[in-house]
Amino acid sequence: MSAGKAAAIKGSKTSESLSGRSVPDLIFYLILVVTLALVDVTLSIYYYRNQSGFDMRWILAGLDISVILSVMGLAGKRVGHFLTSMKLALTMLFVIAILSIIGTWLPQGETVLESGWVKNPLYDVYRTLGLFNVYQSRWFLAILYLLAFNLGFCIFKRFPTTYRHTLKPRVDVKEKFVINQPLAAEIAGAGEKGMAIARETLSGMRYRIRPGQTGSVMAEKGRYSGLASIAFHLSFLLIGIGAMLGAVFGFDETVEIREGQTVDVRGTNLKATNYDFQIKYTDVMEEGRNTGSMPTEYSTDLEVFADGQSLERKVITVNGPLRISTYNPVPTLLASLKVNFHQASYYQSDRGVVSVLQVNQGPGKSLIYLGFFLMMGGICFSLYFPHRRIWLKVGDSGELLVGGRTNRAKVTFQRDFERLTSELRVKMGQEDKAYG
Amino acid sequence: MGNIFSHDLLTRYEEILFIVAVISYLVCSGIFIWYLISRNEKAAQLGTILLTMGLVAHTFALALRWGTSGHAPMSNTYESLSLFGWGIVLFFLIAQRFYPIRAAGALVVPTAFLITSVAGVFYQGPDIPLAPALQSIWLWIHVTIAMLSYGLFALAFGAGFLYIIQENLLKKNYKGVVTSFTLLFAALGLVLGLWLGSMLAEPVTVQDPITRTVSNDYSFSDYFRIFGGGFIGLFVFLGLGYFAGKGASKRSFSNILPSLDVLDEVSYRGVAFGFPLLTIGIVTGAIWADQAWGRWWGWDPKETWSLITWLFYGGYLHTRLTMGWRGKHSAILAVVGLIVVLITYLGVNFFFSGLHSYATG
Numbered sequence: 001m002s003a004g005k006a007a008a009i010k011g012s013k014t015s016e017s018l019s020g021r022s023v024p025d026l027i028f029y030l031i032l033v034v035t036l037a038l039v040d041v042t043l044s045i046y047y048y049r050n051q052s053g054f055d056m057r058w059i060l061a062g063l064d065i066s067v068i069l070s071v072m073g074l075a076g077k078r079v080g081h082f083l084t085s086m087k088l089a090l091t092m093l094f095v096i097a098i099l100s101i102i103g104t105w106l107p108q109g110e111t112v113l114e115s116g117w118v119k120n121p122l123y124d125v126y127r128t129l130g131l132f133n134v135y136q137s138r139w140f141l142a143i144l145y146l147l148a149f150n151l152g153f154c155i156f157k158r159f160p161t162t163y164r165h166t167l168k169p170r171v172d173v174k175e176k177f178v179i180n181q182p183l184a185a186e187i188a189g190a191g192e193k194g195m196a197i198a199r200e201t202l203s204g205m206r207y208r209i210r211p212g213q214t215g216s217v218m219a220e221k222g223r224y225s226g227l228a229s230i231a232f233h234l235s236f237l238l239i240g241i242g243a244m245l246g247a248v249f250g251f252d253e254t255v256e257i258r259e260g261q262t263v264d265v266r267g268t269n270l271k272a273t274n275y276d277f278q279i280k281y282t283d284v285m286e287e288g289r290n291t292g293s294m295p296t297e298y299s300t301d302l303e304v305f306a307d308g309q310s311l312e313r314k315v316i317t318v319n320g321p322l323r324i325s326t327y328n329p330v331p332t333l334l335a336s337l338k339v340n341f342h343q344a345s346y347y348q349s350d351r352g353v354v355s356v357l358q359v360n361q362g363p364g365k366s367l368i369y370l371g372f373f374l375m376m377g378g379i380c381f382s383l384y385f386p387h388r389r390i391w392l393k394v395g396d397s398g399e400l401l402v403g404g405r406t407n408r409a410k411v412t413f414q415r416d417f418e419r420l421t422s423e424l425r426v427k428m429g430q431e432d433k434a435y436g
Numbered sequence: 437m438g439n440i441f442s443h444d445l446l447t448r449y450e451e452i453l454f455i456v457a458v459i460s461y462l463v464c465s466g467i468f469i470w471y472l473i474s475r476n477e478k479a480a481q482l483g484t485i486l487l488t489m490g491l492v493a494h495t496f497a498l499a500l501r502w503g504t505s506g507h508a509p510m511s512n513t514y515e516s517l518s519l520f521g522w523g524i525v526l527f528f529l530i531a532q533r534f535y536p537i538r539a540a541g542a543l544v545v546p547t548a549f550l551i552t553s554v555a556g557v558f559y560q561g562p563d564i565p566l567a568p569a570l571q572s573i574w575l576w577i578h579v580t581i582a583m584l585s586y587g588l589f590a591l592a593f594g595a596g597f598l599y600i601i602q603e604n605l606l607k608k609n610y611k612g613v614v615t616s617f618t619l620l621f622a623a624l625g626l627v628l629g630l631w632l633g634s635m636l637a638e639p640v641t642v643q644d645p646i647t648r649t650v651s652n653d654y655s656f657s658d659y660f661r662i663f664g665g666g667f668i669g670l671f672v673f674l675g676l677g678y679f680a681g682k683g684a685s686k687r688s689f690s691n692i693l694p695s696l697d698v699l700d701e702v703s704y705r706g707v708a709f710g711f712p713l714l715t716i717g718i719v720t721g722a723i724w725a726d727q728a729w730g731r732w733w734g735w736d737p738k739e740t741w742s743l744i745t746w747l748f749y750g751g752y753l754h755t756r757l758t759m760g761w762r763g764k765h766s767a768i769l770a771v772v773g774l775i776v777v778l779i780t781y782l783g784v785n786f787f788f789s790g791l792h793s794y795a796t797g
Contacts, residue, residue, distance in 0.1 A: 086758055090751055097747045104737040104784075135735045243733075252731065296571070319572045319728050342730035358730035368732065372719045379712040383753075408708065408757060411701040 029074045036067045058247050061141030068142075069149065084153035092147045099143075103134035148240050155233055162226035165387070169220065171212035178216070178391045181403030183414065185421045190400035190428050198392050198400065201423045205416060207390065216393040222385035225407060232378030238371035245364030252360040254344070257300070258352050265359050269307055270339070276301040277346065277355045298346055300355045316343045316357075388413050390420070400424065446504050447562055453497035454518065458556060460490030461525070461549035468541035475692055480538045484529070487545065491525050494552075498522060505562035508576030516579070517555035520781075523587035524548045531591060535702050539692045543594050574724035578717060582742075585713035589749070589770075589777050592706025596770030599699040603764060605690035614681030620771075621677025622670055627778055629669020633662040700763055703770045704756065711749050718742050741780040748776050 040063040047056045072079045082088060107115045112132045117123055130137030170177075178184065187194055199209055199217060207219035246252075251267050257274035264271055280297040302322060303313040314322045322341040342358040362368075386408035393401045402421060406413040467483035470476070498519065501509040509515040528544045531537060597620060604612035637658035654662075693699075721739070726732035733739060752769045755761040761769075 086754060090754055093747045093751055097744045100740045100744050103735060104740050108735065321727070321730060340730050342728070344729055360730050369723075372723065376712075376716050376719050379715045383708045383712050409701070409705065411697060 026074070029070060033067065033070045033074065036063060036070060039063060040067055057136060057138055058141055058244050061138045062145055064138065065142045065145040065149070069146075084150060084157065086154070089147065089150050089154065092143055092150065095143060096140075096147070099134055099140055102131060106131055106134075108135070109133060144240065148237060151233055151236060155230055155237075159230060162230055166223050166227050169210065169218060169223070169389070171210050171216065171218045172214045173212070173216050173218075173391050173393065175393055175395055175401055178393050178401040178403035181391065182405050183417045184401070184403040185417075186395075187400040187402070187421070187424050187428060189398050190424060191394055191398045194400040194424055194428055195392055195394055197427050198402065198420060198424055201420055202390065205419070207388075216391060219390045219392070221388045223387055225382050225385055225387040228378045228381030228385075230378075231374045232382055235371040235375035235378060238367050238374065242364035242367035242371060245367070246362040250360065250362045250364070252358070252362075255357045255359050256354050257357065258349070258354050262305075268339075270311075270359075271305040272341070272357070272359075273303045273305070274300050274355055275303065277353050279346070279353070298343065298355075300343055300357070302341060302357075304341065316341055318343050383408065386413070388416065390417070443504060446500055450497050450500040450504065450562075451559075453493045453500065454552075454556065457490045457494035457497060458549065458552050460486055460493065461521070461545060461552060464490065464541070465546040465549050468538075468545050472539055472542040472689075472692055475688075480541070483541060483545075484532065484538070487525060487541075488529060491522070491529060494518070494522050494525070501562055507571075508579065510576065510579040510583070511570055512560050513558040514555050514560050516583070517551055517558065519579075519583055520586060521548045521552035521555060523583050524551065524590055527587050527591050531702065535694070535698055537595065537694050537698065537702055539694060540594050540598055543598065544591070547590065547594075572724060572728065574720060574727070578720045578724055581713050581720060582717035585710040585717055586777055586781055588706045588710030588713065589773055590706075592703045592710065592770040593774035595699045595703035595706060596767035598693055599696060599703060599767040600764065600771070601684065602690060602693045602696055602699060605685075605687070605693070606696070610685035613685045614678060617681030617684060618674060618677040621673040621680065623775065625669035625671070625673025625676075626666050627669075627775075627782075628673075630662060630666040631782055632669070633665020636661045636665065696763065700766065703767060707749055707752055707770060707773070711746075711753060714742070714746055714749065718746060738780070738784045741776075741784050745773075745776045745780045748773055 040060065043056065043063065044060055047060060069083065072083060106112070106126070107117060109132070112118070117126070117132070120126075126132060130139065134140055179186075190197075195217065199219070202219040203209055205221075207221050208223070210218045210220070212218065253266050255263060255265055255272060257263050257272060259274055259277050262271055262273040278297075278299050278301075282296045297317060299315050299317045301313070301315045304311045304322070304324060311324050312322065316322045321343070323338045324341075325338045339359065339361045342360075343355070344358040345356045347354055347356065386406055388404070388406045390402065390404040395401050402417075402424075404413065404417050464483050464487045467479055467486065471479040471483060498509050501515060501518075505511075510519055524544060525548045528541065528548070532541070597616070600616050601613055604610070604616065637654060694702075718739075721742070722732040725734070725739075748769075752766065752773065755769070756766050
């Protein structure tokens with residue numbers, strides 16, 4: 001009998017479709033997969049044939065992951081659950097950590113050409129895998145996309161519940177709800193008098209008291225904990241979008257200028273002149289003896305021109321860059337962005353001291369900074385002020401029901417809870433039964 | 437020279453106060469270990485008072501250093517290690533006010549002593565000027581916050597380790613106790629050995645012709661010293677750990693240790709308080725880097741390893757808060773976490789090159 005039933009269920013599944021999806025759904029997914037794959041392959045071929053200045057890796061990686069996701073979408077709901085699960089997020093964090101370790105172990109970027117790795121028999125394999133440029137490799141970016149996708153889904157799934165808990169808390173509750181909380185107690189015969197004592201005690205413990213319509217009372221603390229956690233997670237998406245905008249639309253160039261020289265800033269029509277480069281030295285004293293000198297400050301007297309017209313002149317130092325907001329060298333969607341000239345370093349060449357500047361313009365910087373502040377504020381609020389809730393209700397036979405829950409720091413909350421119940425028991429003149 | 441507030445004399449006072457602090461940590465290590473064995477409450481009280489006095493001396497030493505050098509005391513190995521030890525003692529003293537974890541002093545105080553005495557080995561006068569990139573208000577904000585988070589992770593580690601010991605003791609699994617102690621000491625010995633070995637190594641500094649980043653070129657004898665140091669440290673501490681484990685394999689030892697619930701909560705709290713601080717540390721670092729070098733993230737080894745540490749503890753919090761891990765699993769994660777922290781804090785400066793390599797801390 002049961003075997004037949006199982007077979008019937010199995011049969012019904014296969015008759016519907018491969019993966020529990022309807023036929024129009026399947027066709028839609030198939031078309032999506034094929035289109036995305038075609039676009040991905042075409043763009044890849046274009047990108048690798050003529051590697052121009054425009055960095056398309058972010059776009060390509062995005063396409064890669066969309067192809068993979070839509071193929072997995074074909075496979076059915078189970079895979080869909082996996083894609084939005086915490087397990088995947090943790091796995092991705094782990095993979096990123098491992099890749100980062102590889103990235104700090106192997107030389108990255110151009111430095112590899114100077115290292116012994118060029119002679120390594122596996123050099124070509126590593127190079128093809130992108131291990132010498134891990135953080136910009138296509139699949140590292142693809143993993144970041146996957147994580148962002150997963151994160152977005154997790155936020156989307158959690159937001160309604162958290163919103164409700166924060167702004168529309170359950171104040172009017174049934175007796176059963178109170179008893180079923182992770183921490184629950186019953187004080188016999190306490191009644192309304194007990195309720196008053198409990199409210200007073202909880203106010204003293206800085207709980208916010210919310211009386212309900214039906215006689216139940218809710219007391220809570222740290223109610224923004226959940227929303228703060230969401231803000232923290234949202235900050236990654238903001239920073240990610242900001243970084244992507246910067247990588248695709250911004251520019252970042254290293255410019256080297258000798259004293260008296262004027263050079264072009266690549267990719268823009270800006271020119272920069274180095275009038276004077278200064279290094280300040282300070283004597284190093286050890287045990288009263290002069291043991292040499294160290295540079296403590298270096299600066300470039302810099303003037304920037306656009307189309308032959310002077311924009312600004314400033315002496316820039318290491319922590320004091322020049323920011324020009326009056327001119328936009330690269331036409332972007334976001335107008336009037338600052339171009340920054342940073343004093344990065346300097347070196348001695350055979351024709352004089354060369355000042356090394358870092359010139360950049362980052363659309364998405366404001367998003368990144370917004371993300372930074374959400375991240376710091378979110379994590380502090382989320383972990384330092386956990387959400388603690390206690391419900392109080394007088395039962396039918398005059399007993400006071402107390403139930404409570406928290407999202408973090410269980411032992412500390414337990415202490416709050418025990419303080420409340422023992423206070424009640426002492427004041428109601430009851431013997432302390434639950435203690436020991 | 438008659439002025440008692442002259443620069444040289446203040447430097448001398450700082451040295452004396454620092455030495456007083458180190459000696460008090462040494463004495464307190466003895467007292468707390470004795471407390472663990474004898475369960476004499478008077479000993480614990482005496483130890484706490486002495487430790488507080490040591491901390492006060494240490495605080496004055498750091499403040500004097502700040503005054504004489506003109507910048508926050510966190511720009512070289514001596515200053516940053518001294519500050520790290522100070523943070524550990526401070527957190528221990530605060531934590532023991534709120535949780536019954538004085539017994540953990542037998543682990544925490546010797547660690548603080550070890551760190552501060554190593555700081556003393558690398559003592560440097562206050563008159564060495566700061567590298568240009570470090571001359572910023574961000575220096576002390578960024579480094580203090582990062583150090584506080586490391587201190588809290590160390591606390592989480594200590595409580596996590598004791599959790600594992602306590603659980604094994606309660607189950608009468610004495611083999612587990614010995615193994616845990618041996619592994620802990622061996623790892624500690626390996627790290628210390630590698631680190632001291634790398635101090636003996638004399639790498640040639642090479643400047644890369646293309647990127648002009650400075651890196652260290654290690655010769656064979658340097659590797660021999662580094663890994664030799666690691667091996668010696670590993671085996672010496674392996675033996676020590678074995679005997680420590682044997683000594684701890686007693687029922688009475690379990691009574692002195694805090695309860696499993698308290699250890700679990702303290703370990704979690706260490707991470708829960710340290711993680712936001714690490715986040716702020718990384719973000720302030722990014723903002724500072726954006727100001728100084730014009731990029732907020734550059735996959736520099738120190739940055740990358742701090743990210744790895746951050747991912748690790750992020751994983752810890754997720755397994756605990758959403759997947760419901762408790763007790764032993766969380767404790768193991770807290771223990772492993774400190775290894776990651778140590779690589780970030782010490783390992784990166786010695787084994788990788790990058791923008792942070794001038795800033796030992």
